[in-house]
Amino acid sequence: MSNPPDLLELLSGVVLSAVAAAVGYRRASLNASGVIGAMITGTILFGIGGWEWGLLLLVFFFSSSFLSHYREKDKVGLAEKFSKGNRRDLAQALANAGVASVLALASLFWNRQVLYLGCVGAMAAVNADTWATELGVLSQRAPRLITNGRPVTVGTSGGITALGMAATLGGAGLIGLVAALAAAIGGQEAGIVVGAVVVALIGGLTGALLDSLLGATVQAIYWCDRCKKETEQQVHRCGTPTRKIRGRNWMNNDVVNFLASLLGALIALGIGANLG
Numbered sequence: 001m002s003n004p005p006d007l008l009e010l011l012s013g014v015v016l017s018a019v020a021a022a023v024g025y026r027r028a029s030l031n032a033s034g035v036i037g038a039m040i041t042g043t044i045l046f047g048i049g050g051w052e053w054g055l056l057l058l059v060f061f062f063s064s065s066f067l068s069h070y071r072e073k074d075k076v077g078l079a080e081k082f083s084k085g086n087r088r089d090l091a092q093a094l095a096n097a098g099v100a101s102v103l104a105l106a107s108l109f110w111n112r113q114v115l116y117l118g119c120v121g122a123m124a125a126v127n128a129d130t131w132a133t134e135l136g137v138l139s140q141r142a143p144r145l146i147t148n149g150r151p152v153t154v155g156t157s158g159g160i161t162a163l164g165m166a167a168t169l170g171g172a173g174l175i176g177l178v179a180a181l182a183a184a185i186g187g188q189e190a191g192i193v194v195g196a197v198v199v200a201l202i203g204g205l206t207g208a209l210l211d212s213l214l215g216a217t218v219q220a221i222y223w224c225d226r227c228k229k230e231t232e233q234q235v236h237r238c239g240t241p242t243r244k245i246r247g248r249n250w251m252n253n254d255v256v257n258f259l260a261s262l263l264g265a266l267i268a269l270g271i272g273a274n275l276g
């Protein structure tokens, strides 16, 4: 089927993503450049992909910003009141929703159903990873490094816990459920509806595992002197600038998230192409 972009859909895409971005800015989940990133990706996903695509971005956006504020005090201790390093910027927005947006653009020319499953895989991967990060740090048990199984301190990149794995499946599963519901409401055939859950779980899990693997090996990792904690950010969530302790400069958190969502999308596209 061909998919000419509809002016009304594009327009509602702009409005919807502007509203979501404004809420994100007010809730301190986005900075000014993050608002631009949310508007670009939101407009493409809603306006060119359609509401089923844009909905996945909203689920990711609101569930991850809710979880990043969830038990914030337990995550940063007393430094919480100085918190200002937690807003998403343009690079983060593109790292999280860039792959899904490119797939939405591709849907103008190629099989829309299969590409939608790719979008599900991409968003499941970033959602799974965000959930794992935000909830995994609350684990009472020491994480183990994904590469060699050694116990590491909570918050160490590449460390995995049972709680983090459960959060990974939860984050991927939520994207899968919403995508399946949207596909069913949109009148898609059963294969696409069931496929959405399957690609979300598999794409989300492999994307999150790649994220942990890169975090344990080549990702640039920093140290916050104030909180005495390892972090993936150059400015810690407490607002303190951090210093690099290992990894490659260019392999930052945004590149890692982008690669995880790319892997999630490719796996989902592979599965989707065999469904359709």
Ligand SMILES: [Zn+2]
Pocket: 079, 224, 225, 226, 227, 228, 236, 237, 238, 239, 240
């Ligand atoms: Zn800190």
